[in-house]
Amino acid sequence: MATAQPPAPETPAQQFSIQKIYLRDVSFENPNAPHVYSGTTWEPKMDLGIESSNRKVKEEQYEVVLKVTIEAKIEDKTAYLIEVHQAGIFMARGFDEAGLGPLLGSFCPNILYPYAREAVTSLATNGGFPQLLIEPINFDALYAQSQEQGQAPTTANA
Structure with a gap:
């Protein structure tokens, strides 16, 4: 008597892994040095921008890129700009x-964020x-x- 074999699954099991994490680009600008270090109290206005993109x-x-931009201003002068x-x-x-x-739009940027923040x-x-x-x-x-607004990448301004 032959035993029945279970049917082969039609869809493969989902698998996910991190292949590599790296800095793709980095920029630091300090346009008002050395004057930015003296004469004022350090209470900057901070602008934070976050964007996420991905490609096959x-x-x-897939490559996922998380772009973090921070601009610190004191009295309308840029103290620093980091990207x-x-x-x-x-x-x-x-x-x-x-x-x-x-x-790609949420889970992967969540993985990359601590590296970008550091x-x-x-x-x-x-x-x-x-x-x-x-x-x-x-x-x-x-x-x-971003899905509600019909955008592909994830973008935020804080």
């Missing part, structure tokens, strides 16, 4: 379009400025907002 590198492999493009290569297998969107903080400190603490970001909410 090859089959089941970090933190990137990663991610393998995503078995995801349909509905699952791939949130993975790079930004290090640049500010190495530039002679006080420690910069950047708050956590809800990439799930940003992704949902």
